[in-house]
Amino acid sequence: MNDLSADEWTRAQQELDQQLKKMGLYCKEIDGDGNCLFRSLSDQFYGNTKQHSKIRKEVCDYLERNRDHFQYFVEDDKTFDYHLSQMRKVGTYGGNMELVAFAQLHEVDIKVYQPGTIYVIEGKENDNTKDDRSTNEIRTRRTLHIIYHNWEHYSSVRNIQGPHEGDPEIISEPINTANDSIEKWIMDSTGERNLTKIREMMKRLQFDHNEVINELLDGSQKSFIDDVGSNSKKFADEVINESIESSLKSSINDDESNSKKTISEVTNDSDHDGSNSKKTISEISNESDHDGSNSKKSVDEVTNESIQSSQKSSINDDGFNSKKDIESIGSSQKSSINNKTGEG
Numbered sequence: 001m002n003d004l005s006a007d008e009w010t011r012a013q014q015e016l017d018q019q020l021k022k023m024g025l026y027c028k029e030i031d032g033d034g035n036c037l038f039r040s041l042s043d044q045f046y047g048n049t050k051q052h053s054k055i056r057k058e059v060c061d062y063l064e065r066n067r068d069h070f071q072y073f074v075e076d077d078k079t080f081d082y083h084l085s086q087m088r089k090v091g092t093y094g095g096n097m098e099l100v101a102f103a104q105l106h107e108v109d110i111k112v113y114q115p116g117t118i119y120v121i122e123g124k125e126n127d128n129t130k131d132d133r134s135t136n137e138i139r140t141r142r143t144l145h146i147i148y149h150n151w152e153h154y155s156s157v158r159n160i161q162g163p164h165e166g167d168p169e170i171i172s173e174p175i176n177t178a179n180d181s182i183e184k185w186i187m188d189s190t191g192e193r194n195l196t197k198i199r200e201m202m203k204r205l206q207f208d209h210n211e212v213i214n215e216l217l218d219g220s221q222k223s224f225i226d227d228v229g230s231n232s233k234k235f236a237d238e239v240i241n242e243s244i245e246s247s248l249k250s251s252i253n254d255d256e257s258n259s260k261k262t263i264s265e266v267t268n269d270s271d272h273d274g275s276n277s278k279k280t281i282s283e284i285s286n287e288s289d290h291d292g293s294n295s296k297k298s299v300d301e302v303t304n305e306s307i308q309s310s311q312k313s314s315i316n317d318d319g320f321n322s323k324k325d326i327e328s329i330g331s332s333q334k335s336s337i338n339n340k341t342g343e344g
Helices: 006-022 036-046 052-065 067-073 080-087 096-106 135-139 182-190 195-204 209-312 315-343
Strands: 025-028 109-114 117-121 143-149 153-159
Touching: 006 025, 006 109, 006 143, 036 052, 036 096, 036 143, 036 153, 052 067, 052 080, 052 096, 067 080, 067 096, 096 109, 096 117, 117 182, 117 195, 182 195, 182 209, 195 209
Parallel strands: 109 143
Antiparallel strands: 025 153, 109 117, 143 153
């Protein structure tokens, strides 16, 4: 049993009494002789506490028939067989596993009241048995009401207005609501709004609400990390695409600018080369005036040939062609002079 101080015991009991009173209920005292769990179940199921030994036996038999399901929930590092052998003894305190077994065996729901919280053990058949009933049919199962005190003691619940003996006929809100219950607490703690999911997890984790909360929070954290990772990848892809588009646009603009620059440079070079060509022809013409009319005629013919050759050649070859023309002109002048000398 838990070692509670007198003050802690009093505060816990007062909190529980106030909690029950708000719902029109009270705690029916049950002897703390080690049979309190089974006596409380007997009071709720049979209307009296006398059937506790019968309930203990049938619960233990059910656990043994379904050991594959229950053997992993034995506490205190004991074997399942040891736990079962001790549980069969009158005066051995029962616990949560025995509540689950009773609920499944009799297909009832058990509402467990604790100071500050309430949770429900659903009487669904175990995973090895198929349940073909509708959800609404399951929700209308009979509900038993018991109290679990902080000092490992169980009691039965009764209406303040009675009946105080016999069938309890507890008037309470339907179990498919999460108001004033541990289910609402789990919802508030984790943000999970799926009540069915919470109840399935409660059953799978043997109604350990702390484990349910931890598992839900771990799942939420993983989901958050996955979302962040997905969003980060999406953002990175967008940044990369924008960078590529920007680079391509910049490259296109640079290419256009360079193309314009090249055309301008070619035009300027062409103008410059043309001016040089004209200058060369003019100089040649002036020099040819000193050689007489025949020389002038020869120069004009050479000049025309030079112009035609210059037009057919590329702009970049103008310098080379001009040099070639000058050599041709020199050769022609020399030949003309020799002809004049021979005539004279």
